Structure formats: structure tokens, C-alpha cells
Amino acid sequence: MLFNITLLNLLETNDDLKKSYADQGTLGYNKLIALPVIVAFIATFGAYFFYGISKTDPTYTSYFQISIAIIVICVVAVVMIQARAKKNVLGNLDDAKICLAKKIYGNSQTKVYYSIYTTGRMRHDEDFLESIADKIFEIDAEPNKQFQNKINKMFKPNLEGMNATPILLPIPFTNGEKVYKKEFSFSSLDQHMQENIQENNDKFIVLSFHSGNAVLLKSIPNH
Structure with a gap:
């Protein structure tokens, strides 16, 4: 299954889906x-x-x-x-956004990964997400040493734990769009969903209720 714009828009209007994740959506709210x-x-x-x-x-x-x-x-x-x-x-379910996210670095054994996503206007744009991922993967070629040091520090290989708060990447580095880095665990996903993520080049879907929270979608509802 491809996580295309049509699917993402459809999920974003699904209030029943949002309600089912409301408990997780309260994390970091207050x-x-x-x-x-x-x-x-x-x-x-x-x-x-x-x-x-x-x-x-x-x-x-x-x-x-x-x-x-x-x-x-x-x-x-x-x-x-x-x-x-x-x-x-x-x-405030209308404020909850469905966002495309992408794995960056992680541990294939524990299945915990640093990932990125945006809640802004580019939240469904896979090309934008891939472009930011490429900049992170090629950070050693970044001419701005301040950005280079910041990104290297953010993605250093010491995963902090699943309750880590989303961290905003430098906005100039992400072309003016607010892009967040957060850790997600994929260990509870079924095989079908994991195969979907592989099919989408390590991209997956999160539901963001507010800037301090993003929840991994564990399944795609029938529609």
C-alpha cells in the first residue's frame, strides 16, 4: 500500500481514527x-x-x-x-494532523528509529520529506558548520527513549518548514504494516495532536 496524498487526506478527515488515538494524544499536552x-x-x-x-x-x-x-x-x-x-x-480533532514521516537512523534489533516529520503544509509531501532526509544523510557536505554540528548532535547514535519530546530541526536547514525529529518504536507493528513501510521507502504515518506529540499509526483503517 502506497502512502499517497489521497490516502493521507482521507485519514486526516477520519475522526473515528483520531478518537482511537486520543489517549496517546494527551502525552505532552500539559x-x-x-x-x-x-x-x-x-x-x-x-x-x-x-x-x-x-x-x-x-x-x-x-x-x-x-x-x-x-x-x-x-x-x-x-x-x-x-x-x-x-x-x-x-x-480539537480538526487540529490533529496526519503526517508522513520517515526513518533516519535507528536500531534494527530494537526497532527504535530516529525519524522526521512536519506538521505544516508539506506534511503530505514525500518529495519534501525525502529531500530533508537526504540533507541529513549527507550532512558532512553541509557548508554551514553550525547546521552540521546541530544535526550531528541531534542524530547521534544514542536513542533517548520512547518518551523523548519531538525536537525541531533548524528551520533554515529545512527550507522554512517546521520539521521535527522524534523517536518511534516499530516493534509492536504487525508484519503487514512493516512491509508497507518498506514498500514506502521507510516512510510511515503519524498522527500529531500538538507540537509536543506524534503518534505512530499502527494500522490503516478500511475505507
């Missing part, structure tokens, strides 16, 4: 969620610490209970933040 997560982590450590001490000194029991209460409050806060984020995502 960065404030990091605060209760960090506090909960610290409180968990405190609860463990005070629980151990309270076995020999009961006066520390109240500190243990306070730590547990903080953990519960943080969990509730995370749930509420995520629920609000999902509501916002579902209320």
Missing part, C-alpha cells in the same frame, strides 16, 4: 503533569523511609501517613490533568 509525578516520586521515597523508621519509633507514623496522603493527592491530580487533556484533544 507539561504541568510532571509536577505531581515528581512530588509523588519524592513522597513515595519518603513513605518508604518513614515506614522503616516508624517500626522502631512510632512518632514517625504520622509522617508516613502524610506521605501516603500526598501520593494519593498526586495520583488524583494526574488523573484529572489527563482527563482534561483528553477532553481538549477530543474537542
Whole structure:
């Protein structure tokens, strides 16, 4: 199956498809969620610490209970933040964009790859995407040393993990278009979808709900 403009446009108008990825679309939507997560982590450590001490000194029991209460409050806060984020995502489905993406460098064993995509007007343009990929592959020939160093640093072979936030490539390097680099894992894709990606010269499809998030499409719905 070729990931052509007709297919991409069709997918972009499929609200049911977007709704099915809404939970993943909330990731990175509200960065404030990091605060209760960090506090909960610290409180968990405190609860463990005070629980151990309270076995020999009961006066520390109240500190243990306070730590547990903080953990519960943080969990509730995370749930509420995520629920609000999902509501916002579902209320703005028209803003979610289907984008063509391309593998750049990665690990064939773990199937995690640095990839690029754009959410702008060129998001369905495979020629544009290939041209940027070629510039990255041939970065040693880039006359601008600042761009060369930046791109080499962005694509150095030490994959950061699947929760890495999309990073914007230098806009002058990408001809004025906002092109993002992000890591994607292809390990959960079925064989048919992986064959489709190979057929499309390592290009695949992502759904971007906002600038801090892009979700890999695991299958193409029937249409």
C-alpha cells in the first residue's frame, strides 16, 4: 500500500481514527503533569523511609501517613490533568494532523528509529520529506558548520527513549518548514504494516495532536 496524498487526506478527515488515538494524544499536552509525578516520586521515597523508621519509633507514623496522603493527592491530580487533556484533544480533532514521516537512523534489533516529520503544509509531501532526509544523510557536505554540528548532535547514535519530546530541526536547514525529529518504536507493528513501510521507502504515518506529540499509526483503517 502506497502512502499517497489521497490516502493521507482521507485519514486526516477520519475522526473515528483520531478518537482511537486520543489517549496517546494527551502525552505532552500539559507539561504541568510532571509536577505531581515528581512530588509523588519524592513522597513515595519518603513513605518508604518513614515506614522503616516508624517500626522502631512510632512518632514517625504520622509522617508516613502524610506521605501516603500526598501520593494519593498526586495520583488524583494526574488523573484529572489527563482527563482534561483528553477532553481538549477530543474537542480539537480538526487540529490533529496526519503526517508522513520517515526513518533516519535507528536500531534494527530494537526497532527504535530516529525519524522526521512536519506538521505544516508539506506534511503530505514525500518529495519534501525525502529531500530533508537526504540533507541529513549527507550532512558532512553541509557548508554551514553550525547546521552540521546541530544535526550531528541531534542524530547521534544514542536513542533517548520512547518518551523523548519531538525536537525541531533548524528551520533554515529545512527550507522554512517546521520539521521535527522524534523517536518511534516499530516493534509492536504487525508484519503487514512493516512491509508497507518498506514498500514506502521507510516512510510511515503519524498522527500529531500538538507540537509536543506524534503518534505512530499502527494500522490503516478500511475505507
